[in-house]
Amino acid sequence: MGNxxxxxxxxxxxxxxxxxxxxxxxxxxxxxxxxxxxxxxxxYLACLNAENGLISLFAFAMGYxxxxxxxxxxxxxxxxxxxxxxxxxxxxxMMGIWFFASAGGEFLAGKIGKMMSxxxxxxxxxxxxxxxxxxxxxxxxxxxxxxxxxxxxxxPLVRKWMGDVK
Numbered sequence: 001m002g003n004x005x006x007x008x009x010x011x012x013x014x015x016x017x018x019x020x021x022x023x024x025x026x027x028x029x030x031x032x033x034x035x036x037x038x039x040x041x042x043x044y045l046a047c048l049n050a051e052n053g054l055i056s057l058f059a060f061a062m063g064y065x066x067x068x069x070x071x072x073x074x075x076x077x078x079x080x081x082x083x084x085x086x087x088x089x090x091x092x093x094m095m096g097i098w099f100f101a102s103a104g105g106e107f108l109a110g111k112i113g114k115m116m117s118x119x120x121x122x123x124x125x126x127x128x129x130x131x132x133x134x135x136x137x138x139x140x141x142x143x144x145x146x147x148x149x150x151x152x153x154x155x156p157l158v159r160k161w162m163g164d165v166k
Contacts, residue, residue, distance in 0.1 A: 005065060009072045025081050025162070026155035032073035033148030039066030040141035047134035053126025084165050112140065 016022035023031065039062075046059035078098065086094040116136045122128035 005068050006072060009069070024155060024159045025077055025166075026158040027152060028073045028077050030148050030152035030155055032070040033144045033151060035066050035070030035073060037141045037144035037148060039063045039070065040137050040144060042066060044134055044137040044141055047130050047137060050130055053128075053130050081165075085162065112136070 013022055042059055042063035043055070046055035046063065049055075049059075079095075082094050082098045083091055116133060118129040118132040122132070
């Protein structure tokens with residue numbers, strides 16, 4: 001499914017650019033967090049409607065589809081912007097900082113994963129452990145939505161700072 005979504009986004013940005021309505025890079029960054037929030041909210045809602053402690057395959061696929069779409073609004077575009085906005089003599093350093101930030105995100109993901117661990121008493125009970133997972137999924141969705149809204153709110157200012165860089 002990931003390759004289909006990549007193709008869809010590659011086509012979408014090109015199609016929008018030809019019509020001169022492609023969103024700016026800061027708006028795409030904001031969309032990435034909003035889409036991630038949507039994915040985690042799908043997971044959370046699936047937990048609320050789970051039968052026998054299991055969520056449906058459709059909900060699982062839809063949640064990941066939103067998260068993959070959000071990643072595609074951030075990663076390739078972010079790498080491009082680092083090279084376009086960095087002073088020529090600093091491009092390599094700035095790319096290193098971009099990848100270091102990615103490593104920091106992976107570290108944070110590990111910490112969030114640790115927070116999702118359930119008490120030993122319910123580890124082998126899907127029904128009893130589901131509320132623990134649902135709570136953290138909801139918190140991730142809310143934090144992502146807030147971050148996305150903040151980025152979208154600040155995008156006109158960031159776009160102004162970017163000057164003529166597209």
